[in-house]
Amino acid sequence: MKIALGLDRSDSPETIRELIALGADEFFAGYVPVEWYNRYGWEVSINRRENGPVYQFTRFQDLAEAAEAVHANGGRFHLTFNAHDYDLERLLFVRDILRDVDTLEPDGYIVADPALMLEMRNWGIERPLHLSTGAGCFSPETVRWYHDGFEFKRVVIPRKLTLGEIGRFVPALADLNLEFEVMIIGPRCFYNDEYCFTLHTGNLPNFCNLLAGAPLAQGRFPATWKSDITAICADPENQVRPGSALDTFLKQIAWDPPELGRARTEPCGGAIRGMHPDLAAKFYMHCGLCAIAHLRRAGVQILKVPVRGSTWAKKDYVRLVRTVADHPNPTPQFCRELLNAPEYCTQPESCYYAVPDA
Amino acid sequence: MEFCLYITDLKLLEDLGGLFQPLDWQDMPAALKSTVFDNPNAADYIGHLIAVERLASLGLDETAVTRLYFGQEFCEHLVPEPKGVMQALFIARQMGWDFTYVTGNAVDSTLERIAANIEALVAAHGDADSFEVVINDWGVLRRLRQEYPAIKPVLGRLLTKQKRLGRFPEHMPTPNMEEIDTDTDTILRNQMRAWQALNLTVRSWRRFLHRQGIERIDLDMVPQGADLMPDAWGFAFGAYYPWSYLTAARNCPTAGLVDPVRRHVPLDAPCPRPCRRGNANLANMAHDPAPIIQRGTVAVTLNDAFAQPYLTGGVPLDRLVFEPFVPL
Numbered sequence: 066m067k068i069a070l071g072l073d074r075s076d077s078p079e080t081i082r083e084l085i086a087l088g089a090d091e092f093f094a095g096y097v098p099v100e101w102y103n104r105y106g107w108e109v110s111i112n113r114r115e116n117g118p119v120y121q122f123t124r125f126q127d128l129a130e131a132a133e134a135v136h137a138n139g140g141r142f143h144l145t146f147n148a149h150d151y152d153l154e155r156l157l158f159v160r161d162i163l164r165d166v167d168t169l170e171p172d173g174y175i176v177a178d179p180a181l182m183l184e185m186r187n188w189g190i191e192r193p194l195h196l197s198t199g200a201g202c203f204s205p206e207t208v209r210w211y212h213d214g215f216e217f218k219r220v221v222i223p224r225k226l227t228l229g230e231i232g233r234f235v236p237a238l239a240d241l242n243l244e245f246e247v248m249i250i251g252p253r254c255f256y257n258d259e260y261c262f263t264l265h266t267g268n269l270p271n272f273c274n275l276l277a278g279a280p281l282a283q284g285r286f287p288a289t290w291k292s293d294i295t296a297i298c299a300d301p302e303n304q305v306r307p308g309s310a311l312d313t314f315l316k317q318i319a320w321d322p323p324e325l326g327r328a329r330t331e332p333c334g335g336a337i338r339g340m341h342p343d344l345a346a347k348f349y350m351h352c353g354l355c356a357i358a359h360l361r362r363a364g365v366q367i368l369k370v371p372v373r374g375s376t377w378a379k380k381d382y383v384r385l386v387r388t389v390a391d392h393p394n395p396t397p398q399f400c401r402e403l404l405n406a407p408e409y410c411t412q413p414e415s416c417y418y419a420v421p422d423a
Numbered sequence: 424m425e426f427c428l429y430i431t432d433l434k435l436l437e438d439l440g441g442l443f444q445p446l447d448w449q450d451m452p453a454a455l456k457s458t459v460f461d462n463p464n465a466a467d468y469i470g471h472l473i474a475v476e477r478l479a480s481l482g483l484d485e486t487a488v489t490r491l492y493f494g495q496e497f498c499e500h501l502v503p504e505p506k507g508v509m510q511a512l513f514i515a516r517q518m519g520w521d522f523t524y525v526t527g528n529a530v531d532s533t534l535e536r537i538a539a540n541i542e543a544l545v546a547a548h549g550d551a552d553s554f555e556v557v558i559n560d561w562g563v564l565r566r567l568r569q570e571y572p573a574i575k576p577v578l579g580r581l582l583t584k585q586k587r588l589g590r591f592p593e594h595m596p597t598p599n600m601e602e603i604d605t606d607t608d609t610i611l612r613n614q615m616r617a618w619q620a621l622n623l624t625v626r627s628w629r630r631f632l633h634r635q636g637i638e639r640i641d642l643d644m645v646p647q648g649a650d651l652m653p654d655a656w657g658f659a660f661g662a663y664y665p666w667s668y669l670t671a672a673r674n675c676p677t678a679g680l681v682d683p684v685r686r687h688v689p690l691d692a693p694c695p696r697p698c699r700r701g702n703a704n705l706a707n708m709a710h711d712p713a714p715i716i717q718r719g720t721v722a723v724t725l726n727d728a729f730a731q732p733y734l735t736g737g738v739p740l741d742r743l744v745f746e747p748f749v750p751l
Contacts (some may be wrong), residue, residue, distance in 0.1 A: 106598040106610040115723050117601045127617040150584040152620030176660045178584075179561075180628035187627065202530045206562030213565065214631070229691040237531070256722070260528060261670040262587040267599035272590060272670065272722070275705075413684040419691075 066361060066390040067091055068383060069143075069246060069346055071373035074122045079136035088387030091141040093175060095168055095373065097121045101158060108266045111159065112145040113177075113199060113258070117267035119373040132169040145175040148196035149262070150231060156181065160188055167192070173218060176200070182215045183367070183389035195246070201259035205237040212241055219244040221369065224253050228359045228418050231303050235364040245359055246367035249386060251375075253351035253417050286319040302379045305348045307340045307405055315341040338407050345406035347414060348378060353417030354389045356399040361390075397423035424614040425742040426483055427523065429492035429663070431501065431750050433510055433598040441483040445476050458629040463704040466716040470725040474665035475726060478745065481734060492744055494525030494540075496559055496579065497671050497751055499533040500678075500694035502526075505543035512547055512554070521554070525750075528581060530559040545571055546675055557641060558582065568636060576639040578632065579662075580668055585645055586618040587669045589724030592646045592713040619650040629656050641744065643667040643691050646729040653738055661742030662733050664726065665748050666749050671721040676703040678719075698751060 067090035072081070081092070095112035107117050114120040122128040135142040144166055151159055159181065163174075173192050176182055177199030185194070194217040202208045202220050211217065220243055222231060235245050254261060255273040263272040287293065296310040304311040316337050353360075357368065368384050368390060388403060389395045391400075397420060401410045409415050414423075426444075435442055447497025448456065448469075460469055478484065493511035495501045503511075508524060515522040524544060526537050543557060548554060552573040558564045559579035567574055588595070598610050622628055623640075639659045642649055644667050651660060677698045685694065698719040705717045715727040732738055 103605045104604055104613050105608075105617060106485060106603060106605075106614055108598055109614050117599050123602070150622040151625075152622055153624035154620065155617060156625055178622060179631070180622040180625045183627045183631060184625065201528060201560065202562075203528050203560065204534050206529075206531070206534055206563045206565055207560060208562075210561040210565040225689055226530065227689050227691045230532075255515070255674070256670040256672045257528075260581050262585060262668070263670050264586065264588055264590065264596070266596060267601065269596050297493075381555055392742065415688045419684055419688045 066357070066365070067367045067368050068386055068390065069093055069369045070379060070383060071371050072122075073120055073129055073373045073376065074127050075119065075376035076131060076340055076379075078130050078348075080379075081131060081140070082138050084379060084383055085135075085138045085140050087382045087383045088391075088404065089140065089370075091143065091172075091367065092131075092135050093143040093369075094131065094147055095145050096162065097120045097123055098125065098162060098165075101162070104158075105155075108264060110148060110157070110265075111162070112147050112175075113149070113265075114373060115265035115267070116374070122412035128166065129231055132171060132176070136170075141172040142169075143173045143175055143195065144171045145197070146181065147175050147177040148197045149199050150418070151181055156184060160184070163188065163190060166229040175221070179211070179215065182211075182217075186216075192228065193220060195219040197221050198223050198248070199259055201398050203259075205234055208238055208241070208243070217243075219246055219367070221246045221248075222365070223257065223259055224248050224417070225257050228363070228420065231360065231365065232363045234417075239364075244367060246369050247353075247356065247367045248371055249353045249360075249368040249383060249417065250370055251350050251372045287314075287317050290314075302380065305340070305344065305378070305381055312341050312344050315344050319343075329333045340404070340406035340409070340410040342406060342412065342415075346412075347405070348381075349415075350407070351417045352404065352410075353416055353422040354385070354395070354404065355416075355420040356394050356418040357386075357389050357396040359418075360418065424740060425489055425661070426487045427490040427492050427661070427742060427744045428485075428488045429525070429744045429746045429750055431493070431495055433493075433507060433514065435747060436514055439485045443478070445479055446472050448472050454650055460733075461644045463716065464702045466704075466714040467702075467718060468666075470665050470714060470716075470727070470749075471747055473725065473727050474745070474747070475664055477665070477730070477734070478645070483743075488518070488520060488745075490521040491518070492523045492525050492557070494523075494527075494557070495751075496525055496527040496557075496581070497529065497675070498675070498694075498698075498719055499527070500696055501698075501719075501751065502536045504539065505540050508532065508540045509543055509547055514542060522556040523557060523577065525557040526559060526563050526579075529563055534560075534562055534566060537558075537563055538570070541567065541571060541574070545574075555639070564635060572636070575638065576636050580641045580643045580663065583621060583623075583640060583642055583648065585621065586647070587643065587667060587724070588645055588647050589667050589669055589713055590715065591728065592724075592726075592728045615647055616645045616650075618645075621649065621651075623656060623658070624650075625644065629658075633657070640744075642740075644726040644730050644733045646726075648732065649738055654741060655739050659742070660738075660740050661744055662738070662740050663746055664730055664734070664746045666723040666746045668727040669715065669722040669724055673720065675720045676705055676717060677701070679703065687720060703706060716749060719751045721749070721751060723749050
């Protein structure tokens with residue numbers, strides 16, 4: 066299976082070379098030129114990453130260098146123009162941007178708005194299209210609706226299909242010669258992103274972030290907290306593992322009084338097996354590693370790691386997903402041991418998919 | 424303007440007059456009022472009372488209804504059985520109302536259930552062009568056009584892709600100005616213009632929709648308004664009142680009360696449908712200036728504060744769809 070990883074402007078050509086060496090096969094990125102964000106800000110996004118510049122490429126030269134680095138190292142590079150819709154004013158703006166970026170010879174465009182798909186062909190853009198999750202392909206019939214009117218090469222399957230549904234989805238479209246991609250780890254919206262039309266901004270909590278769960282209790286910081294944090298920041302790439310400075314710190318401040326109904330740990334530094342669940346949750350957010358064997362059997366070819374904006378963490382994601390994807394029999398037990406965060410793995414909110422045998 | 428009643432539960436029709444009956448709830452003794460209504464799950468009923476009062480002021484009550492909307496937009500587990508759809512059609516005919524069957528987004532198994540309902544309607548109606556189907560999934564439209572090309576599809580509110588700014592009915596939040604040289608007011612003006620517009624401004628897309636048989640489009644009432652041409656580009660437009668859609672999920676907080684996994688991910692097994700008995704709203708919704716409610720899988724906002732232009736001709740609508748309760 067191939068891994069498709071999100072890039073942003075923090076990813077240098079050298080980083081891209083390393084990511085390919087670790088097992089990433091494809092990359093996708095968004096490009097928001099200065100003319101766009103000086104007109105619409107970040108909230109009216111070209112590509113549904115509304116939170117600010119760190120999730121994007123904002124300079125054409127940086128984008129060109131990234132595309133060149135991907136191609137020079139044998140990878141594939143896709144650009145995303147997957148807003149739910151573009152009105153005429155924005156569509157004409159997108160046309161001008163597409164004329165620029167098409168000179169970089171990307172391997173395809175990720176799109177969601179059928180109006181854009183119509184116009185791209187009118188503009189003479191012939192590169193392969195991928196149907197974004199935003200296209201809302203919840204059933205094979207919906208894919209066929211798009212196929213009746215448009216040419217495309219790949220379908221990104223919605224995050225909220227069950228493994229049983231994906232197991233029927235892919236074979237039902239075998240005659241169309243399409244590629245199928247799923248999200249596998251990282252942020253998975255509480256709501257269906259295909260039909261989520263709320264305002265997203267880097268300035269306010271998103272609507273879904275308002276949905277607080279159980280009250281969260283926390284112990285006081287240890288006396289060494291400043292030096293602890295200094296140690297954490299000195300080595301960010303090695304914090305997402307048991308025994309790291311950050312993991313140790315979190316275990317020291319863990320405090321879950323039973324009356325809060327969340328007594329999964331022992332108070333104040335009690336024994337938490339493996340990695341602290343909050344560290345795993347913060348980093349992996351939602352994890353679908355246990356589902357990879359099912360997805361492979363279903364015929365899914367591409368595993369998407371949608372982590373634009375998390376440059377420091379990407380290598381760990383790629384290592385992890387590549388290890389599971391290459392394993393001949395990645396059982397849930399194998400995946401859980403690999404993650405080594407047993408308490409995270411027992412929480413239903415951690416999972417990208419409900420895996421029957423997990 | 425055509426006045427439609429949108430329900431998901433036929434029991435509501437057993438007392439049609441009661442459905443439009445106002446209640447003087449604002450003058451209740453404070454302690455009683457807070458006891459009854461100071462619960463985020465009560466927003467559904469508060470919205471109902473506000474809407475009934477507003478509609479009455481416009482002369483809209485049960486006698487003004489000319490069309491029944493019936494079906495399920497937001498939860499696959501609540502798609503009615505053919506028997507229920509047939510009952511709804513029967514009642515609509517008895518009342519002299521036209522009939523619209525409402526569908527939502529559909530996975531493969533849901534699509535088959537929707538298709539069975541349409542088949543039952545066609546069998547009962549005899550002529551397929553005497554009722555409409557609201558489409559919120561392109562796959563449902565494809566099936567409809569292939570099997571029943573005479574049925575009129577209505578482009579549903581989930582496919583119009585309107586930005587739902589219902590969290591901010593009075594003013595927009597300050598945008599993120601990171602690295603932006605333009606002044607904030609200009610950015611806000613440009614954002615509002617973008618969010619008022621629809622991709623219907625794209626001529627090739629309008630033609631495509633016409634070729635797909637779309638002549639009517641349903642909108643939500645949104646605080647920023649909808650920038651429709653006076654001739655509405657040859658489409659007819661309707662809008663829902665008083666609940667405007669914000670977002671929805673296949674996972675469900677209410678179903679999660681029975682099985683915690685369902686709060687986070689959909690499952691292949693049937694849902695026990697605890698939403699028929701109660702609701703799990705989500706924390707922190709009550710503080711928003713416009714009432715917002717999570718009802719089962721869907722989050723909606725009460726659009727009464729910004730409904731006025733839609734109700735009084737400021738937006739070129741020819742249909743108003745009254746949701747007496749959140750349509751789940």
